[in-house]
């Protein structure tokens with residue numbers, strides 16, 4: 390029988406693979422630490438649920454980013470609508486999912502077309518958006534998704550199905566009370582092996598580096614730990630335009646800080662929505678697309694000032 394031929398990696402693929410590989414020594418977190426984290430999280434969420442007075446709360450990475458950002462914007466009505474620029478991510482992820490399972494070598498445009506056709510049949514907001522696109526928006530979305538999909542297929546190391554890759558992987562944790570935590574991550578790789586931490590969590594970004602990206606991944610690691618009892622191994626933000634990765638090992642310290650940040654975010658939300666604390670304006674990158682910008686002097690001053698953060702955080 391012929392041996393399978395090892396794929397020839399490009400330098401970019403090789404560089405990323407070297408960062409993602411497991412070390413020889415298995416990573417195993419102390420069971421006492423995981424049990425303590427779970428116990429603290431469960432107790433704190435139960436107390437915060439009581440303060441919510443029966444209201445249910447879905448805590449996601451975007452909820453936390455908003456509540457830790459400008460509190461006025463956090464309380465503003467959510468008028469989010471899909472646009473070709475924001476929808477390119479989910480179309481590309483669907484296309485990559487198809488590409489990973491494709492018979493033969495997938496062409497990016499081919500899998501993107503198939504992904505858009507399938508998404509248009511979906512009975513949800515994403516499906517309705519794709520099905521209702523004008524010709525020009527359809528073309529723009531296709532072009533953006535092909536760009537992302539091509540970069541992934543050309544620059545990210547090939548993913549064997551034996552590594553259990555899952556695109557748009559959802560993880561949720563629902564303790565007693567009215568608060569649920571959950572998130573979707575772009576890619577999870579690896580399969581459980583007892584208490585050994587093997588999961589690799591990957592988020593794809595098409596923009597610049599930002600410290601928010603690390604917070605997003607740490608939150609996902611927290612949810613994964615609380616629901617499964619085994620922390621992931623590594624957190625990776627992969628920048629498609631640069632073919633570069635920001636990699637962080639999961640540690641007790643970053644799981645603890647993720648829990649503190651999540652609990653602090655929930656508490657702020659309760660103070661603002663239930664207990665009547667006035668919201669604070671916190672100008673930042675979000676001022677760029679804030680619907681209140683025209684009536685907010687602080688936001689306009691921030692945008693017109695010399696703020697490198699504004700151009701350094703344009704993740705579309």
Ligand code: SF4
Pocket residue numbers: 459460461462670671672673675676679680681682685687688689
């Ligand atoms: S413009 Fe900026 S500071 Fe003003 S409300 Fe919006 S996000 Fe907050």
